[in-house]
Amino acid sequence: MYDFAYHKPSSLADAVKLLAEDPDAKPISGGMTLLPALKHRLNMPTALIDLSGIAELRGIKREGDAIVIGAMVKHFEVATDPQIMAAIPALARMAATIGDTQVRNRGTIGGSLANNDPAADYPAAALALGATLITDRRQIPADDFFVGMFTTAMEPGELLIGVSFPIPEKAGYAKLRNPASRYSMTGVFVAKGPKGVGVGVNGAASCAFRQKEMEAALAANWSPEAVANIRQPANDLNSDIHGSAEYRANLVTVMAKRAVADAG
Amino acid sequence: MSEAHHPAAAPPRAVPPAPDGDWPIATLTLRVNGQAHRLAMDTRTTLLDALRDHLGLTGAKPGCNQGACGACTVLIDGKRMNACLTLAVATQGQEITTIEGLAEGEALHPMQQAFIDHDAFQCGYCTPGQIISAVACIREGHAGSAEEIREFMSGNLCRCGAYPNIVKAVQDVAAKGGA
Ligand SMILES: Cc1cc2nc3c(=O)[nH]c(=O)nc-3n(C[C@H](O)[C@H](O)[C@H](O)COP(=O)(O)OP(=O)(O)OC[C@H]3O[C@@H](n4cnc5c(N)ncnc54)[C@H](O)[C@@H]3O)c2cc1C
Numbered sequence: 001m002y003d004f005a006y007h008k009p010s011s012l013a014d015a016v017k018l019l020a021e022d023p024d025a026k027p028i029s030g031g032m033t034l035l036p037a038l039k040h041r042l043n044m045p046t047a048l049i050d051l052s053g054i055a056e057l058r059g060i061k062r063e064g065d066a067i068v069i070g071a072m073v074k075h076f077e078v079a080t081d082p083q084i085m086a087a088i089p090a091l092a093r094m095a096a097t098i099g100d101t102q103v104r105n106r107g108t109i110g111g112s113l114a115n116n117d118p119a120a121d122y123p124a125a126a127l128a129l130g131a132t133l134i135t136d137r138r139q140i141p142a143d144d145f146f147v148g149m150f151t152t153a154m155e156p157g158e159l160l161i162g163v164s165f166p167i168p169e170k171a172g173y174a175k176l177r178n179p180a181s182r183y184s185m186t187g188v189f190v191a192k193g194p195k196g197v198g199v200g201v202n203g204a205a206s207c208a209f210r211q212k213e214m215e216a217a218l219a220a221n222w223s224p225e226a227v228a229n230i231r232q233p234a235n236d237l238n239s240d241i242h243g244s245a246e247y248r249a250n251l252v253t254v255m256a257k258r259a260v261a262d263a264g
Numbered sequence: 265m266s267e268a269h270h271p272a273a274a275p276p277r278a279v280p281p282a283p284d285g286d287w288p289i290a291t292l293t294l295r296v297n298g299q300a301h302r303l304a305m306d307t308r309t310t311l312l313d314a315l316r317d318h319l320g321l322t323g324a325k326p327g328c329n330q331g332a333c334g335a336c337t338v339l340i341d342g343k344r345m346n347a348c349l350t351l352a353v354a355t356q357g358q359e360i361t362t363i364e365g366l367a368e369g370e371a372l373h374p375m376q377q378a379f380i381d382h383d384a385f386q387c388g389y390c391t392p393g394q395i396i397s398a399v400a401c402i403r404e405g406h407a408g409s410a411e412e413i414r415e416f417m418s419g420n421l422c423r424c425g426a427y428p429n430i431v432k433a434v435q436d437v438a439a440k441g442g443a
Contacts, residue, residue: 003287006307006353028351035310035349036330048307050354076343100419101400102334105343106350181332182418 001038005047012056012161016136018049019157027051027159029072029111032103057110057161060084065194067091068134068164071110076101078109088129090171090263094121094189097175099182110160113145116152116207118238119183121175123208124200128189129171132164149206168193170222172263174255175203178242185243186251190214190259192222199227199256204237204248214256224257290353296321297365307353312336314352315362323363323392327421334420337393338362344400344419363392366399375399375443378433386424394420398434399443407438 007025009015019025026045028034029052037043051057057072060081067087069078078084078095085092098104098112098121112122113133126133126142133140133152136159145153154160168191175187184203188211191198197219199211217226232252237245288307293300296319303318315321315338327335329348336347339361366373375395378384385391397420401407406416413434414427422430437443 001308003306003308005288006290006351008354028354031349031351031354032331035351038308039329048351050351052354099331100334101404101406101416102337102344102346102397102419103331105345 001035002041002044004038004045006050007047008050008053010053010055012054012136012159015049015051015054016157016159018047019159022046023156025049027114029114030074030107031111032099032107033111033115033117051110051159062087063164066164066166068162069109070162071114071160072108073110075099075104075107075109075112079104087167088165088171090173090189090191091125091129091165093262094125094173097121097177097182109163113163114152114154114160116146116150117183118149118206118208119185119203120208121184121187121202124187124189124202125171125173125191126163126165127200127208127210128191128198129165129168129193129200130191130195130198131166133160134162134164135160143210146207151207166194170263172259172261174258174262176251176255186248186255188252188255188259190218190256190263192218192263197222201232201252201255204232204252206236206238211252211256218260222260224260227253227256227260230256292353292356294319294352294355294360295358296360297362298359303352305352307351309352310348311338311340311350311352311355311360312347315347315360321362321364324396325389325392327390327393332421333390333393334397335390335393337396337420339396339400342400342403344397346419361396363396366395373399373443374437374440375402375433378436379430382429382433382436383426384429384433385422385426390420390422390424394422394430398430398437401434402438402443407434410435 025047028048058070075095075098131142133145171191173189176185186204187202189200197215199214202208214227232249234245234249237248239245290307291304325335327333331346331349338347401416
């Protein structure tokens with residue numbers, strides 16, 4: 001790691017100010033992704049702004065027909081929160097499959113969404129559920145938020161403060177975990193809700209995406225059979241030592257079927 | 265190595281002198297195994313390095329140093345976490361428990377005894393992390409079946425492959441009323 005100053009502001013306003021004053025400062029939430037990157041010297045922030053002392057970034061609440069989750073809420077909290085388990089159980093089940101207990105006890109939903117790892121779990125749920133990402137300066141629909149590999153629509157110095165998930169009628173999730181790293185080889189989150197049917201795919205391409213052909217098929221007929229013959233084109237999918245693009249394309253269909261069955 | 269190389273509680277080493285570079289130094293209080301320690305260290309120091317290099321508590325081990333192997337697992341406010349992916353400065357005001365804090369004097373913690381009874385290790389490098397994690401696994405209520413134990417102990421890798429006996433040790437302690 002290169003050296004950095006460390007600040008732990010106790011209010012959102014102070015954190016935003018610290019980030020505005022120093023363009024080379026970086027926020028740190030769980031550190032589960034940022035610290036490994038710093039150890040590899042992939043990053044050289046002048047200062048780390050620790051978000052763990054900011055009350056405004058914590059908490060899970062129901063607001064009308066949505067569940068609003070603070071950016072600093074940890075994966076284990078999403079997995080075990082009674083309100084989320086009741087309103088969007090598939091989201092809680094998804095959180096319970098992230099990494100392992102040690103990772104879930106420190107890693108946060110805000111850090112994961114801001115990082116937008118192609119294999120991260122949450123982006124697929126945000127896309128399928130039609131979530132809204134709330135920052136210190138605006139609200140961004142999930143469709144506009146995930147821009148590309150490790151890239152979001154947020155500007156430098158912009159802080160994610162939470163995410164609002166409309167409560168669906170039904171939702172389900174299935175993924176094939178890489179047996180060693182446990183990251184998603186391909187995962188599919190399906191939801192039927194106020195905004196229609198959403199199908200979000202992670203792990204397969206450079207960025208999570210919506211499978212619109214499957215969305216149309218499920219809107220007409222909500223059943224695993226409806227997606228069974230839909231083939232995801234392999235052109236833009238990832239090929240690596242873990243699997244070819246063709247293999248991942250096939251997984252999109254298999255995981256979509258399982259996700260619909262999971263939703264019931 | 266002989267026993268003499270593994271004293272139960274190594275005397276804390278002196279705080280290294282402030283380096284002569286101009287990088288940021290944090291002065292902080294770490295609460296470890298019920299004791300408060302006032303220390304000065306580079307802000308980059310991970311909790312793992314602080315425990316090992318500043319306090320001489322070498323139970324928690326550096327393995328992958330990227331949060332994947334669990335050899336560095338400690339409890340922070342009762343929750344298991346990877347000390348290698350935690351900055352020491354970020355743990356102020358929190359209570360840290362390491363493997364050195366489990367035994368009561370000469371009396372081993374039931375989980376330590378169970379690991380011996382079930383031969384739940386070979387080289388022993390991952391063992392402190394396994395034991396801390398196993399204690400938390402039971403306290404979380406995730407030690408029901410062998411399958412559940414395997415899932416909730418998945419953050420702790422054992423390259424010797426002692427998993428079957430680790431599961432038995434956890435089941436044994438869970439059956440005898442917990443950790
Ligand atoms: C062994 C291991 C296994 C894992 N397995 C999985 C898995 O299966 N699935 C999965 O989805 N993830 C997995 N992860 C990643 C994990 O979920 C991380 O917690 C997550 O990606 C990042 O969250 P964090 O809170 O740790 O963020 P940090 O590492 O603190 O930050 C990540 C990035 O986001 C920025 N950032 C953080 N918070 C904010 C904010 N509020 N506003 C703006 N920017 C912000 C930081 O500056 C940094 O660039 C794994 C990690 C490890 C170490």
